[in-house]
Amino acid sequence: MKKIFLLLITLAMMNGLVYSQGKSKESCVTDKCHVSTSSVKFIHGPFAVKDCQTCHQLVPNEKHKFIEIKNSSEICSNCHEPLEMKRVIHGPLQKGNCVACHNPHGSNQQFFLRKGKLSELCLSCHKINPDKKNGHPPVMDGDCTICHQPHTSDNEKLLVQNGNKLCFTCHSDLESEFADAKVIHKPAAEKCLSCHDVHGSDNEFMLAKEIQAQCFTCHDNIKQQVTNAIGKHKAVEEDKKCANCHSPHLSQMPKLLNQEPMSLCLSCHDNKLTSKNPSITNMKNLFEINKNWHGPIREKDCSGCHNPHGGKTDFRLLRWVYPREFYSSFSTEQYELCFKCHQPTLVLEPKTTTLTGFRNGDQNLHFLHVNKKVKGRTCRTCHETHASQKERHIRESVPFGKWELPIYFEKTSDGGKCSPGCHATKEYKRSDITTRQ
Template sequence: MKISKVAIIVFASLLILIALGAALVRWRGFRASSTPNAFETAVARSVRNFAIPRTENHKTNPLADDPVALQQGRDAFLARCSSCHGIDGRGITPIGANQYPRVPDLHSTPTQNLTDGDLHYIIEHGVQLTGMPAMHSQSTSESWKLVTYIRSLHSGTLKEMSSKEYIASSARYVGSESCQRCHASIYERWKKTPMANVVLDPKTHSDAIIPDLRTNTIAPFTVDQVAFVYGSKWKQRYFTKIGEDYYPLPVQWDVGNKKWLKYHVPDAGADWWTAYYPSGNMQRPTGPTCDGCHSVNYDIHTKQVTEWNVGCERCHGPGSEHVAHPLRTNILNPSEMDDVASNDTCIQCHSQGQPRDGFIEGKAYDWPVGYHVGLHLADFWKLEDVTLGQTDFLYFADGTAHKNRMQGNDFVQSVMYRHGVTCASCHDVHGTKNYAQLRKPADKLCLDCHGSGSPNGPHTATIEEHTHHKADSSGSQCIACHMPKIESEGVPGSFVRSHTFRFISPAMTDKYKMPNPCTSCHTDRSTDWANKQLLSWATTSPWRVTR
């Protein structure tokens, strides 16, 4: 009798629980827009972790310290995972943010606390009742490469980040050569990049000066007058030293056209700082206008630097603590920062702006004095304003940059920036064999995230259907239309690519007199012809063509 009574109570309790559950489902529904509560999240994680076999749990990643595996893992992540997890792994995507449960932030502590074996098992087998599919890779190494990449996303705890910021404020700058001992392969790649060779002393680099100085009839000078040579790709300028200051000589070499040109920044209608300096080149020192970005740790009082050129500590902060005790927790790393801070590392110099506080000790500086990686760039620097509808020295009428060194001004306007893409998503400043230190050739890089059928677009079966140009032709390259070479590099005929990633229609050329990619390539055609061609494409919205 007692057993029957207990059974009835248990059965009744189960019915009540089922009824409550049904009522909850009825009230709440099976909608993915709901956010799992903390209890549900904790239970789900516990069940998932419990379901991972113990034999898998204790596996270690055989590719953990393999830089090639890291790069391949990144490529695989962008191609197979980023549509849900996002370019930056934080899961803030149209798909990831609307799944139930939400796509996890791969930087977060709960994810990073999983063992290598846990991550490998989840990647290989997926997770039931979630959006996480099974990868079922042909080779288990593919999944281990993804584990290697996911580990690189570790952002650190708040305590670790606070420790890094404290160390950055107390450590000393020691120079890039101090990094070579442990990072020899990266150091050797970096030494060959433009970053490491912005300015060169011709006394120690005998091949630094490109032209024959005897051919200079505009403003002749001798090699003994040159303290630094600046640039080698588009133009080359020459700085002389007077006291502790450097000054630009009034002539430059046009690398592309192989000829000498006068060099003088116009007194009006050009850079904002010219209004606060005398007209002559020998009265415009490069310290306030250039040297802060062409060096590490430029001191505006002593005019001394830790090293010239863009060295390791320009992006990683002072390294004395890290050199003495090489730990991940005592050096700053832009790849472990949020996307804004990571991009600020590059934007500090690849932008046109003005110091937030105006003059610094009575001088006009054309770089963010006081900023170093890890701080908030916006506290020190404001980007130049744009007046839409008006083309000026800095911008075209639609807000696209008009001159060089404005990649940051462009990029912050882009959809890419808003979705967490960083400069390092495409560029490896440590050096690659590709143009502009791209991680891959441009088209392959773009197609990692924008391949046919990708939720990121284009929404066509093939790239050719999107571009309406033959495969492998110049017109079928993503950068041909979305990153046209329209921004002046300072000498006639030399241009760099825009970084807004917007398509500039021929109609905008008619309206704003700015170049468009169609007639910039088809130079024998008119904007009217280009407009008609675009309107004839079924995949092109007429509203994008005629605006």
């Protein structure tokens, strides 16, 4: 419709129909005047046919002065159907200033735009910096109108689409991932721009803030855990930080984890870390070799004991207190960790026939070894924490200073026998004083 309208005008001009009214007027373009004005690639119809006075009016008596054109849109709508205005109207158009962007005579750009690069045109009025360290490709390419309407739009900020729909016009893979995801991060479903700066950013991944700070804007409890942690986890501080473990958008795993929880931990805690720092155990290997896994680990719940965001103690990111030494003076608080899940009575009663299998008759050998003011043996003396070869997670050996002290534990039908580095072979028999009573 519009095209036909313009075509008719063009034809009319060429046939001198429109132009005929101006016949009496002299043309402004002569050999001497305004010649250069037409040496551009795209020339506007009326200018091409030198119909200067369809837009310009000479000031009477002043041969070479035009009446200033205040509202160019009025001129334009003489020939062009007026642009249909939507809810949001771009500043220059509100003022009728079409020629802020279009050269009414013509230019080297399509649509007679004034600047060669679209972004240069827009940036002549807007202070958007497209040269960020992590720029958004369409913005760096200067393709502003792929997202913004230049004239008018029903959407805020003149956008071509509202909200996340805009992003999905290009990031369509992500859109389909959302459809298939088990767990969706609320802000991602609602507003991509709650984390990303759409025009680019100096932070990684186009985030508005450095990643931790970005997450902390909403997760104050984690901020407290991380900043108040006595034991720090390098995984929170290195590389992708929070995104080492969490997917910020969506996941198939609970808590937006990148992987199944235990595999996540073992994806770093394998030979990679140990080859860099031999004093840190290769956990992946440990679990492969030792098939008898501790209860919570059978549930693949490393976080049951460790806080991945940082420990409340300075020892191994543990959530609760547990002695770091071979010996410790006894108090239940010292074993807060084990007693979160096991009964403390295990080590509190000197005599028992029910509370533990580690007894000689009714003499509680847990009490005997652990419950001492000085040099109480910590649980690690005899038990592996994560996984073991033997039943009851009895260790093969235990680090004692630099020495790997052997345990030599043997299970018997009625108890057990050990020949450890610390004392001669001893045997316990639960039936020594039987419960027959």
